[in-house]
Amino acid sequence: MREARTSRILAMGGGGFGTGPQDHALDAYVAELAGNDHPRICLLPTASGDPHEQISRFNVTFRRLGCRTSHLSLFRLGDHPIAVRQHLLDQDAIYVGGGSLLNLIAIWRAHGLDRILDEAWRGGTLLCGVSAGSMCWFEAGITRSHGKPRPSWGLGFLRGSNSVHYDADPDRRPSFHEHVRRQAIPGGFGVDDGAGLLFEGTELAEVVTARPDAGACRVEVRDGALVETRLEARLLEASEHDPAGLDPALVELKGLRAASRPPLGLRR
Numbered sequence: 001m002r003e004a005r006t007s008r009i010l011a012m013g014g015g016g017f018g019t020g021p022q023d024h025a026l027d028a029y030v031a032e033l034a035g036n037d038h039p040r041i042c043l044l045p046t047a048s049g050d051p052h053e054q055i056s057r058f059n060v061t062f063r064r065l066g067c068r069t070s071h072l073s074l075f076r077l078g079d080h081p082i083a084v085r086q087h088l089l090d091q092d093a094i095y096v097g098g099g100s101l102l103n104l105i106a107i108w109r110a111h112g113l114d115r116i117l118d119e120a121w122r123g124g125t126l127l128c129g130v131s132a133g134s135m136c137w138f139e140a141g142i143t144r145s146h147g148k149p150r151p152s153w154g155l156g157f158l159r160g161s162n163s164v165h166y167d168a169d170p171d172r173r174p175s176f177h178e179h180v181r182r183q184a185i186p187g188g189f190g191v192d193d194g195a196g197l198l199f200e201g202t203e204l205a206e207v208v209t210a211r212p213d214a215g216a217c218r219v220e221v222r223d224g225a226l227v228e229t230r231l232e233a234r235l236l237e238a239s240e241h242d243p244a245g246l247d248p249a250l251v252e253l254k255g256l257r258a259a260s261r262p263p264l265g266l267r268r
Helices: 021-034 052-064 084-089 101-111 113-122 172-181 248-259
Strands: 008-012 040-044 068-071 093-096 126-130 138-143 150-153 158-163 188-191 195-200 203-209 216-222 225-231
Touching: 008 021, 008 158, 008 188, 021 040, 021 052, 021 093, 021 126, 021 195, 021 203, 040 052, 052 068, 084 113, 101 113, 101 138, 101 150, 113 126, 138 172, 138 188, 150 172, 158 172, 172 188, 172 216, 172 225, 188 195
Parallel strands: 008 126, 040 068, 040 093, 093 126, 138 158, 158 188
Antiparallel strands: 008 195, 138 150, 188 216, 195 203, 216 225
């Protein structure tokens, strides 16, 4: 039986395994938080329609970090049935990819994943993700599911709102400010690409970043005025778990060893 662990969520603004070596330290941080020597980590690529390319990059990245990877494709359950609840509850970490927040929440609710993910989180499984996979844990986020940035509701595990790609999408920040100022959505956080918010329980524990110029802001209304406050972020450094800091031969060996382990769930 897995020992009890604190409920944690890592909400990243963007980047990660899909953007190349600049965010290796962020991927390594996910693997470190997952714990164990070879943690089990499952990708939920629902928000972008379960694309094979995203699944492949995820597998390569996290197997090199010593993780036992799997993915859950809700779009292909008919062809590849799986015991969804049991598989997710067996994970040390669940990683949610980017895409459409609006579609993500609708599909999850149709399959009952909102309840399963809540159960996993309360049981100590690390929940994490980028973009839509970051905003989904909050009450609301700013999504481009409709084209122009506008609010969309999340699962509400964490209080407040989250606007991702804060430094990379010039239209998203003013939309976030406008809707928080009008109290259409609660105040919350703006998170840059390459940065993440780590919550223990429902409280912010730290802000981390793989990029020296990236971080996060708290956005709220005080005395009728919108206030944006830059938060202190810890710069993640390359570690022995980070492929960027390893000898290429050792990286390849770790990847081969991870790939040779028995498959978990649905693998490409």
